[in-house]
Amino acid sequence: MSSVTLRTIRWPDIEAVHAIETSVFEVDPWSAEQFWGELAQSTREYVVAEDAGAIVGYAGAYLLPPDSDVQTIAVSPTAQGRGVGRLLLEELIAIAMRHDCAQLLLEVRSDNESAIAMYEKFGFESISKRRDYYATGVDALIMRLRPLRQDGERGES
Numbered sequence: 001m002s003s004v005t006l007r008t009i010r011w012p013d014i015e016a017v018h019a020i021e022t023s024v025f026e027v028d029p030w031s032a033e034q035f036w037g038e039l040a041q042s043t044r045e046y047v048v049a050e051d052a053g054a055i056v057g058y059a060g061a062y063l064l065p066p067d068s069d070v071q072t073i074a075v076s077p078t079a080q081g082r083g084v085g086r087l088l089l090e091e092l093i094a095i096a097m098r099h100d101c102a103q104l105l106l107e108v109r110s111d112n113e114s115a116i117a118m119y120e121k122f123g124f125e126s127i128s129k130r131r132d133y134y135a136t137g138v139d140a141l142i143m144r145l146r147p148l149r150q151d152g153e154r155g156e157s
């Protein structure tokens with residue numbers, strides 16, 4: 001997706017980001033206030049993806065070297081499947097590397113096939129499962145990328 005660019009999130013972006021959030025997460029989407037709370041913390045870095053001036057995706061990391069977490073990542077339904085998620089995840093990995101993090105962790109619903117497929121393409125491995133973690137009785141998978149690499153190549157295992 002050549003016309004898509006990434007930049008650091010700004011406060012006024014929260015409205016557009018929150019609109020995407022509610023369109024992709026049917027269960028327990030974050031509130032706008034939660035995004036405000038995230039951006040207020042110095043340990044967080046968020047980026048947005050723009051296409052022709054419109055925000056089409058966003059992602060955020062929690063940086064606590066040597067650890068880091070994917071706090072969230074989402075692409076607008078109409079922009080999915082065109083490489084935006086890959087761009088955003090590459091950027092989170094780059095940010096974690098700049099902060100000298102040794103690994104990047106995340107939590108994902110075990111029934112979220114598209115997200116798990118993307119993470120596995122980057123080499124994330126499932127390291128544990130939290131049973132019935134979500135309200136609807138769905139398990140959470142904890143996945144980890146270690147060592148960090150940004151090229152989206154398959155993992156070693």
Ligand SMILES: CC(C)(COP(=O)(O)OP(=O)(O)OC[C@H]1O[C@@H](n2cnc3c(N)ncnc32)[C@H](O)[C@@H]1OP(=O)(O)O)[C@@H](O)C(=O)NCCC(=O)NCCS
Nearest residue numbers: 024073074075080081082083084085086108114115117118
């Ligand atoms: C997960 C999500 C961010 C992926 O974004 P996207 O822009 O659609 O993903 P991309 O087009 O960049 O694809 C990235 C890789 O994942 C793979 N992928 C994406 N969707 C897939 C699907 N439904 N099935 C299989 N593989 C898939 C692609 O094959 C691609 O690999 P490639 O670059 O080698 O071809 C997007 O589906 C989304 O926003 N989902 C809703 C929110 C969400 O679930 N976030 C994750 C919470 S943990």
